[in-house]
Amino acid sequence: MPPSAAVSPSLDIENLMVTVAEGSGRRITILDVPALSVAPGERLGIAGPSGAGKTTLLHVLAGLLPGSGRLAWGAVELSALPEVARDRWRRDNVGFVFQDFALVPELSVLANILLPISFDHWRVPAHLRARAIELATEMALPETSRRALLLSRGEQQRVAVARALLCCPRLILADEPTASLDADSGAAVIDLLIGGARKTGATLIAVSHDARFLARLDRVVHMEQGGLITASTNDDGERP
Amino acid sequence: MNPWPIILADLRSLRWIAWAVPLVVAIAVAIGIAVSAQDQALRTASARAADDFDLVIGAPGSQTQLVLTTVYLQPDAIGLADGALLNRLANDKRVAAAAPIAFGDVVHGYPVVGTTTSFVSRWGRLQPAEGRTFAAENEAVIGASVALQLGATVTPSHGMAHHGSLGAEDTEEYAHRHEEAQYRIVGRLPRQNSPWDWAILVPIESVWEIHGLGNGHAVDEAPLGPPFDAKTVPGVPAILVKPKSVADAYVLRGEYRKNGTMALFPAEVLVAIYQTLGDVKLAMVVVSGFNNALVLVATVALLLTMVGLRQRRYAVLRALGAPRRYVLLAVWLGTAGLLTAGCVLGLGLSLLASWVAGSVIEARTGLHLAVTLGWSELAFFALIILCGSGMALIPALFVYRRPVSPNLRSSA
Incomplete structure (x- = not known):
């Protein structure tokens, strides 16, 4: 079944700040973003050195880490939602890809792709099962009954991408999706992520150190010490 | 979900x-x-095993041992009560039935218990599942678990303190045979789920005679069972009494707890054991x-x-x-x-x-x-x-x- 292309709302941040308590009880700021807007369907890269706050920003955008300030997804004020509503929003709108794939190794390829469906359904609807199989085929994962444990790293990340794309999310968040892969596997995952986002019209926000990946995104913001330093637009980025 | x-x-x-x-x-x-x-x-x-043992009378001693020996057939040497009591009890209007029991011999590891037909039938409650009850001194009735055939002839051995393996005659049992005595098995009792399923029941007269104590009667050819001859009847390890009523049971128990006898309800001993x-x-x-x-x-x-x-x-x-x-x-x-x-x-x-x-x-x-x-x-x-x-x-x-x-x- 072909995925339906949905229009993604814009993502807007104003005066976003995250603080954590140190051992002494003093609070320190780990993220401070005065303003950031991500246009509908935009592919945004987040770059910067380790400890700059890239993953923290991604977690805030996913509604996993509450902070002060404003975070809006179109008309939805995410920063004002209670946790249960944020979980529901994430389930309905977000696809997540992790550096280390974060599969359940004891489950099969198909069960891993379908895992998010179990959060809402007792039985997997037939159309979603068909889409999972279709995605597995697209991702060159023919053996859907194979345990994830037995896959190569490249295959595991492709399963993770299929899992993220299953429900046609309007926002795809990727945290160093190519960092654990060799060059060829990384290139394949980049293609799949960008292709998947393009096909569904989803907004893609990726934390990455991979220059090849960043070069294919529309815009890259650089972070340092919890704040945005610069933003650069890729003229040769792959526009939708 | x-x-x-x-x-x-x-x-x-x-x-x-x-x-x-x-x-x-x-x-x-x-x-x-x-x-x-x-x-x-x-x-x-x-x-359940003690159901048919309303009142037990024996020689003074351990109440627990008397119950273990009579109800559960755990072999031990216990004192003998005066055999003359059998006639007194038989003539007591408060007693519905009384039967002596005597132990001491074994056949293939199974205990031989001497008693009367009255107790073999458990005061009329039981009929043999096969054959009939004994009618002569050389006949025996076996419990349901005894691995012997009807019609078989067996020789008892003196083996009170001996624990042979059931179903087999070992050398020690063989060495203590009463060669002059033999029993022919004429009946098998139905299962009672008690130690008596392993017992070989014989006329008490035969047990006395095997041990040189006469037959408890005034003449040799007297019919089996009571009345016994008060002058010659030997002592018995225990007398089982079925009182006519609960009140009679208590009166008999009190009466036979003195003058050289001990009377007890097995239930009272069991209660102490259960405690x-x-x-x-x-x-x-x-x-x-x-x-x-x-x-x-x-x-x-x-x-x-x-x-x-x-x-x-x-x-x-x-x-x-x-x-x-x-x-x-x-x-x-x-x-x-x-x-x-x-x-x-x-x-x-x-x-x-x-x-x-x-x-x-x-x-x-x-x-x-x-x-x-x-x-x-x-x-x-x-x-x-x-x-x-x-x-x-x-x-x-x-x-x-x-x-x-x-x-x-x-x-x-």
């Missing part, structure tokens, strides 16, 4: 622990249930309870550690959109499932253990223990499941409360 994929994945990741945990819990639960069920079965079987058994059972139940509690705590601690090692998995689920209650349910059901599986397995193991223990006790005593699970055992079973399910909430709540973002970063 369907947490089963994660529950199954978690169980698979536990590997051998997923088998070891239910097994350990099962053993702990089985001990607790088996102790209780076995105790109940023992009480029921021992009380002791009850104290032992209580101690064992308490120890078993602590044992169960310790096993549950240790198991939950182990599973808590395992869950702690999988924190990142649950954080990933949350990042993928799983609500907190999804991970709570997955962890709780997984942990509670393991503990419940252990309890159910323990219930089966307890029945198996009780059956094995019952078989051993039956082989040693002849008491048939019908082990069944009563309300107390089922309540104990339900309580353990309830406690286990409650304790399974500990790792579930631990995961439920964990923040997502820090755990996503962890490498666990």
